[in-house]
């Protein structure tokens with residue numbers, strides 16, 4: 001039975017959600033709440049209980065990546081962070097070169113605390129820069145300045161870990177010139193990864209209630225194309241750019257359809273156990289079995305966002321309209337046993353995916 005369990009399990013990535021922020025930004029609908037002083041001991045107890053639950057359920061499976069996302073993971077006290085990592089090491093087989101990412105808000109992380117996070121295992125830092133313009137940062141409701149973000153990026157680079165920056169473009173009044181300026185500054189920073197997000201107006205956020213005068217779609221498309229033309233990093237997913245080899249392994253694995261455990265309130269996961277895939281809602285410990293078709297459609301939705309594209313295995317071929325793909329070479333391209341969207345295709349991706357699924 002033990003041997004059988006081993007055959008039927010596979011490695012799982014781990015996502016840990018930290019649902020607290022100092023203050024909610026004007027645009028953000030992520031699952032987090034403003035809380036200056038969360039009860040961190042209670043948070044740790046919950047996270048550790050969930051880690052043990054999945055440890056008991058899955059056995060000592062291999063863990064190639066851990067991603068602390070939020071909310072604001074850089075708010076977590078570093079001793080509690082270290083306890084969580086220890087607990088993962090105790091329950092799972094955390095590989096020696098595991099990628100451990102910490103999402104951070106520059107208003108919450110000093111160089112001293114960054115070093116403590118690194119000592120506890122963090123080897124990849126994602127910095128929420130958003131903009132290099134202090135007026136725009138204020139408009140977005142950020143708690144930090146451009147200089148705070150630059151300081152944190154440099155502290156990360158000096159400590160030898162991989163550093164990524166998150167940026168938001170397409171603010172009211174912006175055009176391609178603004179995004180080109182941002183790209184040039186990113187090129188000078190020496191970071192090997194960045195995420196460039198088009199500002200999305202979400203319901204139930206202050207921006208959602210403000211009737212903002214957003215740039216027209218053509219301007220947004222020009223900005224999107226200007227990013228690929230001006231950044232030295234290569235686009236490897238709709239919103240993500242990296243020096244080859246410096247892609248976020250955690251996200252790559254998830255987009256590729258690998259298993260991952262979601263831990264903490266608001267975290268989702270995809271568990272593979274005894275030959276069956278399960279949808280997992282973190283915190284609720286609810287596991288819903290998924291059919292092969294559901295999994296395949298999900299792999300198309302996430303994989304088509306990436307340059308690598310989707311592996312054309314039997315499950316995918318069962319749900320994909322290959323004739324449609326073959327008759328639209330301007331939008332879709334075949335590369336060996338994979339299919340991916342061309343740059344033209346990426347611009348209308350949602351529409352494309354709807355047509356690609358039978």
Ligand SMILES: C[S@@+](CC[C@H](N)C(=O)[O-])C[C@H]1O[C@@H](n2cnc3c(N)ncnc32)[C@H](O)[C@@H]1O
Pocket residue numbers: 027028029030069070071072073103104105106127128129130166167168197198199200201202
């Ligand atoms: C969880 S946050 C990153 C860490 C940290 N909370 C911070 O903001 O600095 C993930 C990223 O999503 C992006 N984001 C969130 N809401 C967005 C929106 N409505 N439109 C565009 N980008 C958004 C931001 O760039 C943000 O850095």
Ligand code: SF4
Pocket residue numbers: 020021023024025028029030032070071072105128
């Ligand atoms: S963007 Fe980041 S800091 Fe701002 S509210 Fe969202 S999760 Fe919190």
